[in-house]
Amino acid sequence: MSISMYRLTVPMFQRGLNSLKTYLDKAEAYAKEKNIDPAILVTARLAPDMLPLSGQYQRASDTAKFALARLTATDAPKFEDNEATFDDLRERLAKTEAYLAGFSAQALEGTEARQITLPGKSGIVLPGGEYIATFALPNFYFHVATAHAILRNQGAPIGKRDYLG
Template sequence: MSISIYRLTVPMFQRGLASLKTYLDKAEAFAREKKVDPAILVAARLAPDMLPLSGQYQRASDSAKFTLARLTGTDAPKFEDNEKTFDELRERLAKTEAYLATFSAQALEGVEGRQITLPGNSGIVLPGDEYVTIFALPNFYFHVATAHAILRNQGVPVGKRDYLG
C-alpha cells in the first residue's frame, strides 16, 4: 500500500505546527508564573551559532510552505522573519496553517516524480517523493525539535507528549 504525498506533508506539517502552538502556550504560562521576560524565551538559543527560538519557528513555517510550493510549482507566501513576541509567532503559525489548508489531496497528485532542486547551492535534484522523505520532513522536524529543546533548556515544562501532539 502506498501513502500519498498529501498525507506525508499537509497533515504532518499541521501536526508539527500544532505542537509549536502548544509550546507557545506553555512558554507564555511559564514566563507569567516565573516572571520571566517573554522576549528572553523568544531570543533563547541552544548555542551561539544556532538560530533562536523565533528562528526555529520561522524555519519550520518556511519548510512547510516552501515544500508545498516546490512540489506544486507555485509561489508560497513570503513572511518577513521579524517575529519578536509569542503573539507574532502565533500569527505566523496561523498564516502558515491557512496556506496549508489551501492544498487538497488532488493538488499533490502526481508530484512524486516532479524534480525538486534542493534549496541552497548544492545543485542536488530529487524526485518529489524523495525530496519529502529525505529532506523536507527531516528539516521541518529538526526545527520543531530544536524549538522544543530550547524551551526545555530554559525550564519550560514541555515534554515528549507535547512534541508528539
C-alpha cells in the same frame, strides 16, 4: 499500500505546527508564572551559532510552505522573519496553517515524481517523494525539535507528549 503525497505532507506539517502552538502556550504560561520577560524565551538559543527560538519557528514555517510550493510549482507566501513575541509567532503559525489548508489531495497527485532542486548551492535534484522523505520532513522536524529543546533548556514545562501532539 502507498502513502499519498498529501498525507505525507499537509497533515504532517499541520501536526508539527500544532506542537509549536502548544509550546507557545506553555512557554507563555511559564514566563508569567516565573516572572520571566517573554523576550528572553523568544531569543533563547541552544548554542551561540544556532538560531533563536523565533528562528526555529520561522524555519519550520518556511520548510512547510516551501515544500508544498516546490511540489506544486507555485509560489509560497513570503513572511518578513521579524517575529519578536509569542503573539507574532502565533500569527506566523496561523498564516502557515491557512496556506497549508489551501492544498487538496488532488493538488499533490503525481508530485512524487516532480523534480525538485534542493535549496542552496548544491544543485541536487530529487524526485518529489524523495525530497519530502529525505529533506523537507527531516528539516521541518529538526526545527520543531530544536524549538522544544530551547524551551526545555529554559525550564519551560514541555515534554515528549507535547512534541508528539
